Amino acid sequence: MDARFDDGRARVDEHRPSGYSAVLPVHWLPMVHHRARLAGGVAAICALLAVAPGAVAPPTAADDVRALWVTRATLTSPEAVAQMVSAAKSGGFNALLVQVRGRGDAYYRSSLEPRASELAGRPDFDPLGQTIALAHEAGLRVHAWIAVNLVSSATTLPPSRDHLVYKNPEWLMVPKSLAPELRHVEVRSPEYLGRLARWTRAHGDDVEGLYASPLHAGAAAHVAAVVRELVANYPLDGLHLDYVRFPGSEFDYSRGALQEFKRSILPEMSVAEKAQVAAREALDPFAYPNFFPRRWAAFRRSRLTALVMRVRTAARSARPSIVISAAVVPDASEAFDRRLQDWRTWLDQSLIDVLCPMAYTQEPGVFDAQVAMARDYAAGRPVWAGIGAYRLSPAETVQFIRATRRLGTSGVVLFSYDALVAPPRTPSALAELGRAAFGDGSH
Numbered sequence: 001m002d003a004r005f006d007d008g009r010a011r012v013d014e015h016r017p018s019g020y021s022a023v024l025p026v027h028w029l030p031m032v033h034h035r036a037r038l039a040g041g042v043a044a045i046c047a048l049l050a051v052a053p054g055a056v057a058p059p060t061a062a063d064d065v066r067a068l069w070v071t072r073a074t075l076t077s078p079e080a081v082a083q084m085v086s087a088a089k090s091g092g093f094n095a096l097l098v099q100v101r102g103r104g105d106a107y108y109r110s111s112l113e114p115r116a117s118e119l120a121g122r123p124d125f126d127p128l129g130q131t132i133a134l135a136h137e138a139g140l141r142v143h144a145w146i147a148v149n150l151v152s153s154a155t156t157l158p159p160s161r162d163h164l165v166y167k168n169p170e171w172l173m174v175p176k177s178l179a180p181e182l183r184h185v186e187v188r189s190p191e192y193l194g195r196l197a198r199w200t201r202a203h204g205d206d207v208e209g210l211y212a213s214p215l216h217a218g219a220a221a222h223v224a225a226v227v228r229e230l231v232a233n234y235p236l237d238g239l240h241l242d243y244v245r246f247p248g249s250e251f252d253y254s255r256g257a258l259q260e261f262k263r264s265i266l267p268e269m270s271v272a273e274k275a276q277v278a279a280r281e282a283l284d285p286f287a288y289p290n291f292f293p294r295r296w297a298a299f300r301r302s303r304l305t306a307l308v309m310r311v312r313t314a315a316r317s318a319r320p321s322i323v324i325s326a327a328v329v330p331d332a333s334e335a336f337d338r339r340l341q342d343w344r345t346w347l348d349q350s351l352i353d354v355l356c357p358m359a360y361t362q363e364p365g366v367f368d369a370q371v372a373m374a375r376d377y378a379a380g381r382p383v384w385a386g387i388g389a390y391r392l393s394p395a396e397t398v399q400f401i402r403a404t405r406r407l408g409t410s411g412v413v414l415f416s417y418d419a420l421v422a423p424p425r426t427p428s429a430l431a432e433l434g435r436a437a438f439g440d441g442s443h
Contacts, residue, residue, distance in 0.1 A: 065384050065411025066438060067095035069145065071418045072102040075127035076118045084417060085134040087427035091434030096135055097145040097240045097413060100128045101226065103209065104151035104164050108144075109233065112226050114160035128234055136235075143238030143325065144230055148223055148311070149173075150243040152210040154200035157193070164222065165210060169193050170256055171219035173211040173246070175203075176286065179253035183285060187255070207247045214307040215257040215300065223307065224314040232318035239315050240356070241326040244308060245339040246300065253286065261299050262288050301340045308351045325354035327386065330370050332377070347381060355381065356413060360388030367400055371407050382410040390419035394433050401437040 068088055074080050075098065088096060100107040105116040108128035119125060132142045151172075152158055152165045164171065170187045178199045185192045200207050212219040231239060246252070265288060266274070273291075281287035289296040308326070315322050328343040329335035336342055346352045355378055359370045371385050385404040389397045397414065404412050414420065421427045 065095055065382075065413070066093045066434075067097055067143075067384065067411065067413040068093050068417040068420075069413055069415045070096055070098045070131075071416055072099045072107055072116065072118070073418050075099070075107045075131070077122065078125060078130055081127060081130050082134060083427055085131065085138055085140065087421060087430045088135075088140060088417065089138045090428075091430035092438040093140065093430075093434065095141045095143065095237070095411075095413075096131065096417075097143045097238075098128065098131050099145045099147075099242075100230070101144075101146035103147065103153060103158070104212070105158065105160075108230065110226070110229060112222070112229055113164075114158065114162045117159050132234060132236070141237035143240045143323070144234070144236050145240040145242060146227070146230070147243040148241050148307070149211045149214065149245065150209050151212045154197045154204070154207075154209050157197060164212065164219075165193060168218060168222075169196075170254065171212045171216045171222075172196060172254065173213045173252040174254040174257075175199065175207075175248075176250040176253045180285065183255065208243075211243075211247055211251065213252040213254060213257055214303045215252055215260050216254075220303075220307050220310055224310045227311050228314040228318050231315045231322055236319065236322060238323040238325060238354075239311075241308070241311065241324065241352070244304065244326055245329065245335070245341040246304070247339075249297065249338050249340065252300065253289075258286070258288065261296060264299060265292060265295060297340065301336070301342045304340055305342055305345055305349075305351070308346055309349075312351050323353045324351075325356050325384075326352045327356040327358055330357035330359045330374070330386075332373075344377065347378060353382065354410075355383050356386050358386040358388070358415070360386070360391060360415070362388075362391050362396070364399065364403065368403055368407065371404060371409060375407060375409055384411040384413050385409050386413050386415065389414040390416060394429070394436070397433060398437045 070084060074084050085096070098107075101113070102116065104113060106113045107116050107119065109126055119127070128142075128144065135142045152163070158165060161167075169192055172193075174182055174196065178196065182192060182195060185195065196210065200210060212223075214220050227239065230236075269277070277287050277291050280291065284290060312324055315324060326343065326346065329339050329341055332344055336344075343352075343355065343357075347355060355374065357370065357374050359367050361367050361370070367385075367387075371383075375383050385400070385407075387397060387400045387404075392400065401412050417430070420430055420433065
């Protein structure tokens, strides 16, 4: 649900459906249980809440959430923010998911991460603060949308030397195919980050950018601290988690991550297994993942789930009533196997309040099936159908919104405000869309 700033232009390419913790012990994850319940899996939903400013309550299935994802492209001037809030109100929307942590940077006041470079000419402007003030006055709720693991474009590296890719390059995920080459490069040298960025650029059709790894304790602690500061300092209605996933199953083969897996699994190994792997390790740097592929996958899933738990704890410690939602890969099996994203466990363990799978298909039948499956798995918990409006005509967008109501979801989130008002369209187009989808009574 996001526009990437790789070359200075906003491009929608991160939520392609088909290219798309206290650490939980691996054996706690009910993998078989999930596969049985969602064989052929699928889910396309999105949930977010709406509550009066300062008195947020968890959403219910009866909520009628009409939300917009607002990318950071809109958060660069007071005029753009004011226009966005006005257009959303005119369109009958009642919630905004605003992208305030795009790539390990801040579109708000932060002492932990560098201010977004796009705000350099406006040192006194607080995009999130202004959005909250105007939106709450207009009766709209505001959810801070953060990219959890995706921390940098690979095309254009962050200008600030305070960015985590420079301060802690050891936290970055490494693909298996590049890991042997990086083994012989000092992690703190510019060459290490340079090689990782070049590899990522060369595989840009499959990888959105540089990811921080939840397998590194420092990276997980940093995200939790960022969330705690953000939620404590702003009267938010919700926290929306994005990119809580791996870019693919062939990540993270960074040195620290491999060592962490080895440390975690050694106590569980038999004497014979230890001897076998030790003999193999002399020739194979990936001996432990290769010898225990299922445990390796489960270990990474469990650490990602642990990160979600840690983020939830941080947010709730700062604001107990905040609602936590997550954007997820809509197909549950693909999320589990390819992205190591076990969102079914997140729901089962109440780690998130609202599920937001990104159903960005253009096919009505596929959309209906994904939303219905997600709704059924959620079993009464709030679901907001994520609609890829950037791929649809206004008429098709209205059709999909109506489908979610027929299917009984708690609401919808459109990706994105920015796409819906992009030239040749104008902000007034949002009012027309809202009237067609929600009727005059929703304004």
